Amino acid sequence: MTDDTDAQSIVRAESWTELQDLVTAEMWMPDISRHRSPYVFRGVPHVDHTLETSINRFVGESGKWNFEPLLLRNFAQYAADEIDESQSIWHLLSIAQHYGLPTRLLDWSFSPLVAAYFATRTGDTDHDGAIWAVDYRQLHADLPDSYQSVLEMTETHMLDTHLLSNVTLDDEPRESGPDDAGSGLTRTLDDVTRIDELWQELWAPDEGSEDEYVVFFRPPAIDDRIANQSAVFSFQSDPRLLLDQWLADHPDCYRKIVIPGERKLEFRDKLDQMNVNHRTLFPDLEGLATWLKQYYQPQSGE
Known part of the structure; x- marks a missing residue:
C-alpha cells in the first residue's frame, strides 16, 4: 500500500459539523431501505495509539503465547461461581475481556458518538485523538x-457469541432434538472444556499462515455498560496481529x-449535552464521579 492510499483513509474533523458528516457517511443501505451504518x-x-490487543501487550517480547489459553482456563476455573453461563468459549472470552483479562479482543461500538467520547474523554488538548471506523x-x-456458512444461514452480517459457538463446533458431533428443526444451530457440547484444544487447533500463532482474518461480534449483555x-x-485469528497495520x-x-486536540473539550461538552458522557456509558458511582469532575472542572480563560 502506498502513502497516498493511506492518506485517503485518514480524514480530519475540523469542526463539530464536519465530525457529524464524517461519522454518518455511507449509512444508507438500499438492500433494506434503512439508514444503518456498516x-x-x-x-x-x-x-498515534495502535490497535494493539491486551494479550499482545501482556506477552510482549517473551513469546509466551501459550499464556493466552492458560489465563482463560484459570479464569474459567476461578470465576465459575460468578458466571451464570459458560457453555461457550466466546461467552467466556467476552466476560474475560470485559473484566480486564488479557485477550485478543478489542472494544468497539456501533455508535460513532460513543467512540467520539472515548477519543475526547481525557480532555487532553495537546494531542489529537482519533476515531477508527471499520x-x-x-x-x-x-x-x-x-x-460464512453461519452468516448466510442466519442472513446477517454481524455475529454474536451464540452464532460463533456454531462456527467453533462446526466439525464437532452434536445431539439433535426438537429444537434443531433443520436450523443447524443447536449445539450441546461444552466447548469451554476444550480451551486448550481449540487454541491449539484454531488460534495458536502460526508462522506459515497467511490466512489472517478479523471477526466482529456482539458480546452478551453482561451489564449495563x-x-x-x-x-x-x-x-x-492471530494474537500477534496489530490491527492498524493489518x-x-x-x-x-x-x-x-x-x-484535533484543540477541539476535544468542545466536542466532549457537545457529546455531554447529547447525553453521551461517562455517567451514561459507565452507569455506576465511578461513572457518576468521573462525569461530575469533567462537568465542573475549571477551564483557564482565553
Whole structure:
C-alpha cells in the first residue's frame, strides 16, 4: 500500500459539523431501505495509539503465547461461581475481556458518538485523538467458510457469541432434538472444556499462515455498560496481529477520523449535552464521579 492510499483513509474533523458528516457517511443501505451504518467505531485519545490487543501487550517480547489459553482456563476455573453461563468459549472470552483479562479482543461500538467520547474523554488538548471506523460487512465477506456458512444461514452480517459457538463446533458431533428443526444451530457440547484444544487447533500463532482474518461480534449483555456503549468486540485469528497495520493493507475497509486536540473539550461538552458522557456509558458511582469532575472542572480563560 502506498502513502497516498493511506492518506485517503485518514480524514480530519475540523469542526463539530464536519465530525457529524464524517461519522454518518455511507449509512444508507438500499438492500433494506434503512439508514444503518456498516461501520463499527473505536475512539482513541491519541492519534498515534495502535490497535494493539491486551494479550499482545501482556506477552510482549517473551513469546509466551501459550499464556493466552492458560489465563482463560484459570479464569474459567476461578470465576465459575460468578458466571451464570459458560457453555461457550466466546461467552467466556467476552466476560474475560470485559473484566480486564488479557485477550485478543478489542472494544468497539456501533455508535460513532460513543467512540467520539472515548477519543475526547481525557480532555487532553495537546494531542489529537482519533476515531477508527471499520466496515465489518466488507471484512466479513472474506471470512473463512465456517463463518460464512453461519452468516448466510442466519442472513446477517454481524455475529454474536451464540452464532460463533456454531462456527467453533462446526466439525464437532452434536445431539439433535426438537429444537434443531433443520436450523443447524443447536449445539450441546461444552466447548469451554476444550480451551486448550481449540487454541491449539484454531488460534495458536502460526508462522506459515497467511490466512489472517478479523471477526466482529456482539458480546452478551453482561451489564449495563455493554448495552449503553453499544458494544462490539473484534477477534483476530492471530494474537500477534496489530490491527492498524493489518487494516493498512485493506484501505477500502476503514477510515481514521482525526479529532484535533484543540477541539476535544468542545466536542466532549457537545457529546455531554447529547447525553453521551461517562455517567451514561459507565452507569455506576465511578461513572457518576468521573462525569461530575469533567462537568465542573475549571477551564483557564482565553
